[in-house]
Amino acid sequence: MTLPKRLFDIVLALVLAALLAVPFLVLCAVLLAVQGRPIFYVAERMRAPGQPFALWKLRTMRPAGPNEAGVSGGDKSARISPLGRALRKTRADEIPQLWNVLRGDMSFVGPRPPLRQYVERFPDLYAEVLKSRPGITGLASLHIHGFEERILAPCRTAEETDRVYTRRSIPRKARLDLIYQRHQSVCFDIALIWQTARRVLMARFRHKPPHVR
Numbered sequence: 001m002t003l004p005k006r007l008f009d010i011v012l013a014l015v016l017a018a019l020l021a022v023p024f025l026v027l028c029a030v031l032l033a034v035q036g037r038p039i040f041y042v043a044e045r046m047r048a049p050g051q052p053f054a055l056w057k058l059r060t061m062r063p064a065g066p067n068e069a070g071v072s073g074g075d076k077s078a079r080i081s082p083l084g085r086a087l088r089k090t091r092a093d094e095i096p097q098l099w100n101v102l103r104g105d106m107s108f109v110g111p112r113p114p115l116r117q118y119v120e121r122f123p124d125l126y127a128e129v130l131k132s133r134p135g136i137t138g139l140a141s142l143h144i145h146g147f148e149e150r151i152l153a154p155c156r157t158a159e160e161t162d163r164v165y166t167r168r169s170i171p172r173k174a175r176l177d178l179i180y181q182r183h184q185s186v187c188f189d190i191a192l193i194w195q196t197a198r199r200v201l202m203a204r205f206r207h208k209p210p211h212v213r
Helices: 004-036 072-079 083-090 097-103 116-121 122-127 139-152 158-183 186-206
Strands: 040-050 051-058 105-110 135-137
Touching: 004 051, 004 072, 004 083, 004 097, 004 105, 004 186, 040 116, 051 139, 072 158, 083 139, 105 186, 116 122, 122 158, 135 139, 135 186, 139 158, 158 186
Parallel strands: 105 135
Antiparallel strands: 040 051
């Protein structure tokens, strides 16, 4: 990670943390009242091959069983709470990742941090992809997220979800992550952050209930 990119991440994370502090506390109180404990979901992700870190999110699903792992597909959709769906749609569940950015585990822009199992299954691929610091958003996140949701939604078992994800999603995301890597700059990061914010706002208003006269 270059020094300008790291400084940009720190400054933006501190500004957003200050702006979102009160709304975030209110949101935590609502989650505690509606869903109970735990409020946070902490999961292992990889910042580079052999370098795991704890990724922080607001909990949007009922707690998993001891043997449940892998990406979220249709086989896990029943565990997502109504409030959790709203948090995911607005990406508010990712606010705690500001802490990951300040720690240096993540950047604002980069490849989404993968699970250990995929890094170990595709070591050569992720050795290249994770030369960029994992990010909250990124080129692949913007262009693949909707596609990934559509192809994983019909999956009814963890095995099917894994098969579809590894065959159809990982290669597409990797290609876009490597394009980002070749053109990485603070200006490019700002453009991708703006596109992400714009998409979140558009999705929010698109699903806003119609006004009743």
